[in-house]
Amino acid sequence: MDAASPARRRTERAVGLLAVAAVATALTLGLAVAPPDVVQGQAQRLMYVHVPAALTAYLAFATVLLGSVAYLLRRDLKWDMRAQAAAELGVGMTALAIALGSLWGRPVWGVWWAWDPRLVSTAVLLLIYLGYLGIRGLAEDPHTNARRAAVVGILGFVNVPIVHFSVVWWRTLHQGPTVLAPGSSPPIEGVMLAALAAGWVSFTLLAAWVFLRRIRVLAAAVRTSGSAVTGGPPIRVFARRNL
Amino acid sequence: MSTARIAFSIARRDVSLELSGREASITVLPFVAALMMLAGLGLGGQGPVLSAAAPGLVWLVVLVSAIPLARGVAAAERADGCWDLLRALASPTALLAGKLAALWLWLLIAWAVASMLAVALLGAAWRPEAAVAGVLGTFGVAVTTVVLGVLLPHGARRPGLIAVLLVPGAVPVLIAGTHLAAPATSGLPWALLLASYDAISLITAYAVFPALLEE
Numbered sequence: 243m244d245a246a247s248p249a250r251r252r253t254e255r256a257v258g259l260l261a262v263a264a265v266a267t268a269l270t271l272g273l274a275v276a277p278p279d280v281v282q283g284q285a286q287r288l289m290y291v292h293v294p295a296a297l298t299a300y301l302a303f304a305t306v307l308l309g310s311v312a313y314l315l316r317r318d319l320k321w322d323m324r325a326q327a328a329a330e331l332g333v334g335m336t337a338l339a340i341a342l343g344s345l346w347g348r349p350v351w352g353v354w355w356a357w358d359p360r361l362v363s364t365a366v367l368l369l370i371y372l373g374y375l376g377i378r379g380l381a382e383d384p385h386t387n388a389r390r391a392a393v394v395g396i397l398g399f400v401n402v403p404i405v406h407f408s409v410v411w412w413r414t415l416h417q418g419p420t421v422l423a424p425g426s427s428p429p430i431e432g433v434m435l436a437a438l439a440a441g442w443v444s445f446t447l448l449a450a451w452v453f454l455r456r457i458r459v460l461a462a463a464v465r466t467s468g469s470a471v472t473g474g475p476p477i478r479v480f481a482r483r484n485l
Numbered sequence: 486m487s488t489a490r491i492a493f494s495i496a497r498r499d500v501s502l503e504l505s506g507r508e509a510s511i512t513v514l515p516f517v518a519a520l521m522m523l524a525g526l527g528l529g530g531q532g533p534v535l536s537a538a539a540p541g542l543v544w545l546v547v548l549v550s551a552i553p554l555a556r557g558v559a560a561a562e563r564a565d566g567c568w569d570l571l572r573a574l575a576s577p578t579a580l581l582a583g584k585l586a587a588l589w590l591w592l593l594i595a596w597a598v599a600s601m602l603a604v605a606l607l608g609a610a611w612r613p614e615a616a617v618a619g620v621l622g623t624f625g626v627a628v629t630t631v632v633l634g635v636l637l638p639h640g641a642r643r644p645g646l647i648a649v650l651l652v653p654g655a656v657p658v659l660i661a662g663t664h665l666a667a668p669a670t671s672g673l674p675w676a677l678l679l680a681s682y683d684a685i686s687l688i689t690a691y692a693v694f695p696a697l698l699e700e
Contacts, residue, residue: 314696366653373649376642390636393693394650397632400689401654404682408657411674412664 254458257451264444271437279434285349290437292342294445295335296364302332302449303367303399306374310395313388319464322388325395326378327456329371331449336368359409366405370398384464488579495575495583500590502561509557509591513550517595520546521602532608539609540666543599544659547623548652550595551630555647558584558634577695584631592623592630600666614672618665621679622658628686629654635697657682 272290279286309325312318343361344354355361374394381387430438486494503509524542528534562568571580596619603609629651637643661675661682 314693362656366656369649369653373646376646376649377637380637380642389696389699393632393636393697396693397629397689398650398654400685404678404685405654405656408660408678408682411678412660 250454250458254451254454257447257454261444261447261451264440264447268437268440268444271433271440276433276437277431282350285346288342288346290441291445292339292346293438294441295342296339297442298445298449299332299335299339299364299367301446302328302335302453303371303402305453306332306371306395307399310392310399313392314396317385319384319388320461322384322391323457323460323464324453325391326375326460327453329374329391329395330456331453333368333371333375335445335449336364336371340364340368357412359406359412362409363402363406367398367402370394370401374398488576488582491575491579492582492586495571495580496586496590499561499584499587503557503587503591509554510594512553513591513595514598516553517546517550517599518602520549521599521606525606535607536609537667539603539607540615541659541663542607543596543603543609543666544622544662546599547592547596547662548626548655548659549648551592551626551651551655552644552647554588554591554595555630555634555637555651556643558588558631572698577698578691580698581631581690581694584635585627588631588634589624589627592627593619596623609666610668612666612668612672614676615666617672617676618662618679621676621683622662625658625679625683625686626651626655628683628690632690632694632697635694 268290272287276287276290278284305328306325309321309323309328312321313325340361347356348354374391377390377394378387380390521542524538525535528538559568562571575583600609600611600615600619604611630647633647633650637646657678661678664670664675665672665679
């Protein structure tokens with residue numbers, strides 16, 4: 243039985259409706275309004291999905307870090323659920339960003355994969371958070387799982403900047419920042435920038451909606467003591483501390 | 486007893502256990518030797534190619550050898566049922582320092598054997614900077630390996646999870662260690678990168694280690 247409060251349900255529904263509107267706007271701007279890129283052609287439209295997916299993944303992994311730190315400080319499983327939901331979302335978004343980047347790289351760079359800092363850092367992130375999800379469910383006590391996962395969530399995230407900079411020093415091929423490029427105005431046409439922004443907003447809202455729903459499912463699984471969560475790592479609960 | 490003395494006792498105990506059982510050396514050293522020898526065949530046997538690939542190969546071997554070494558971090562205590570006693574007697578800092586010292590030593594030995602074989606078999610050039618990389622790089626890998634060795638329980642998924650969590654995170658060691666050992670590169674930035682990696686890993690491990698000992 244789902245025991246989410248009416249206010250939380252209303253928030254979830256509102257976020258879902260906003261996400262649908264944002265997706266419709268982003269699709270219209272990205273596919274119909276924005277022109278194809280002069281150099282890259284139609285392949286450039288993948289950027290309206292690839293960049294938002296990557297940004298959403300970074301946001302999700304930052305949420306994992308916050309949830310992990312909060313769990314270790316408070317020992318409340320609600321923080322662990324947030325970290326788990328964010329990690330699942332982050333892994334999905336990272337895989338999507340890598341796949342879309344690869345699809346874009348083939349016509350533009352001529353290769354499916356390049357040894358570029360951002361690509362390598364993102365692949366490292368994906369592997370670390372796959373390991374993070376693999377650790378969950380090893381123990382039967384949810385607090386043991388949460389504690390181990392929190393440690394990996396923190397260790398994984400703090401390593402990311404130094405992994406990134408080490409590969410940047412090694413070599414770089416990836417396109418530099420466009421919107422945040424130094425200078426008075428970004429070297430991107432206004433309608434393209436609008437399509438990119440709409441894509442980012444829609445991805446963030448969609449991710450927020452999935453995140454809220456996933457937390458609700460995880461909380462329900464914990465409440466029903468011992469039931470596994472469909473579509474995710476099993477959560478077996480034998481102790482209900484701090485719930 | 487001070488933390489340093491307890492840490493020293495734990496490290497000495499781990500070294501004694503290894504010297505009596507030789508589990509790590511039997512597991513890791515033949516693997517290191519076999520990999521370095523087979524690399525010559527796998528890479529085509531041409532001198533310039535082998536000597537260029539040798540520094541990176543040494544660090545790949547060190548990273549992969551950390552996976553079986555992680556198993557031994559708390560294995561003896563858990564097998565004897567004295568892990569709980571050790572956690573009760575030693576502070577988290579002493580336990581981390583003791584385990585880290587012992588594992589660092591095994592990784593240094595693995596790195597030294599791999600480096601010697603790289604010079605002897607693959608024609609790699611020896612540079613003093615490579616020794617700096619060996620000391621700093623193995624320390625960073627040892628920190629993460631100790632945390633993961635204590636964190637992950639025994640089971641079929643353990644080696645795979647350690648590989649997924651340890652090796653990608655050690656990319657800075659692989660890159661900086663390779664550059665420090667390669668000829669004609671400036672050593673200082675890479676040594677600083679390794680030192681930063683070590684510092685970040687150690688501070689994080691120090692912060693999270695008490696939580697790992699609660700089980």
